[in-house]
Amino acid sequence: MRKLFLLGLSAALIACEAPQSDTNTHPQNLFFDSLSELCGNSYNGRVTSTDPQDEDWAKEVLTIYVRDCSDTEIKIPLHVGTNRSRTWIITKTNTGLSLKHDHRHEDGEPDAVSLYGGDTATKGSALKQTFPVDGFSKELFRREGLEVSMTNVWTVSMVPGETFTYALNRKNRNFVAEIDLTKVVDTPPPAWGSDG
Numbered sequence: 001m002r003k004l005f006l007l008g009l010s011a012a013l014i015a016c017e018a019p020q021s022d023t024n025t026h027p028q029n030l031f032f033d034s035l036s037e038l039c040g041n042s043y044n045g046r047v048t049s050t051d052p053q054d055e056d057w058a059k060e061v062l063t064i065y066v067r068d069c070s071d072t073e074i075k076i077p078l079h080v081g082t083n084r085s086r087t088w089i090i091t092k093t094n095t096g097l098s099l100k101h102d103h104r105h106e107d108g109e110p111d112a113v114s115l116y117g118g119d120t121a122t123k124g125s126a127l128k129q130t131f132p133v134d135g136f137s138k139e140l141f142r143r144e145g146l147e148v149s150m151t152n153v154w155t156v157s158m159v160p161g162e163t164f165t166y167a168l169n170r171k172n173r174n175f176v177a178e179i180d181l182t183k184v185v186d187t188p189p190p191a192w193g194s195d196g
Contacts (some may be wrong), residue, residue: 002116028097030126032074035090036046036101038070042187043164044177054175056135063188064088064179075102085111088166090156092111099154116140118154128157148173 037078042065047058060081068075076088081088087102098119103111118131133152141149149169155167 012112017108017134026094027123027125028120028129030099031124031129031158032090032092034126034158035066035074036069038066038181039074041066041184043179043183045164045177047176048178049167049174049176051174053173057177062177062179063185065188067127077188084188088156089117093119096123097131098134099104099129099156113140113144113146116149117164127159128155130155 025029026089042063045062045064047054047060047062057080060083060086063079065077066074067077067080072092074090078086078088078165080086085104085106087104089098089100089102089108091098091100097120098117100117101132103114105111116133116137117135118133120129121132122130124130131154137152141147151170153169155165156170157165157167160181162181164181166173166177166179
């Protein structure tokens with residue numbers, strides 16, 4: 001009888017520990033943790049897609065600065081040449097991860113099209129997460145006459161120590177930026193109207 005009790009107690013303890021273990025190894029948490037390891041560093045990259053719409057960006061050096069990292073949010077300013085108006089924000093939510101695009105004017109005021117993005121709809125992997133456009137963004141795009149963006153899907157992926165890749169896809173649109181993680185570069189100057 002004592003053996004049965006101990007076996008039952010052991011099984012109960014294992015069951016209690018399982019969710020924590022699952023949380024620690026959930027692909028989205030592993031992805032977020034890998035991204036957090038870049039915090040405080042800046043890296044250069046370039047546009048690698050050949051969409052004619054990205055001709056201007058393709059001529060510029062892209063620089064990301066992984067900053068403002070907490071247990072639930074990571075902010076990544078993106079500089080395109082001297083344009084410092086964009087920040088990617090990846091946040092843990094109750095259902096997964098979200099990706100938002102914070103666009104600002106030179107004085108720091110939000111652009112009319114800002115904080116758009118998407119939420120993960122699947123677990124993804126420890127190295128790749130996909131963000132289909134969310135409801136808030138669809139309303140924003142509709143209001144601003146950007147119906148072409150209503151089917152946006154953003155993908156962020158990493159090969160730790162090698163590359164960070166950001167992509168935007170929809171019908172007749174394919175944008176890909178690849179950041180080189182093999183070399184840390186000098187932190188870029190602060191974004192316009194902000195602390196960094």
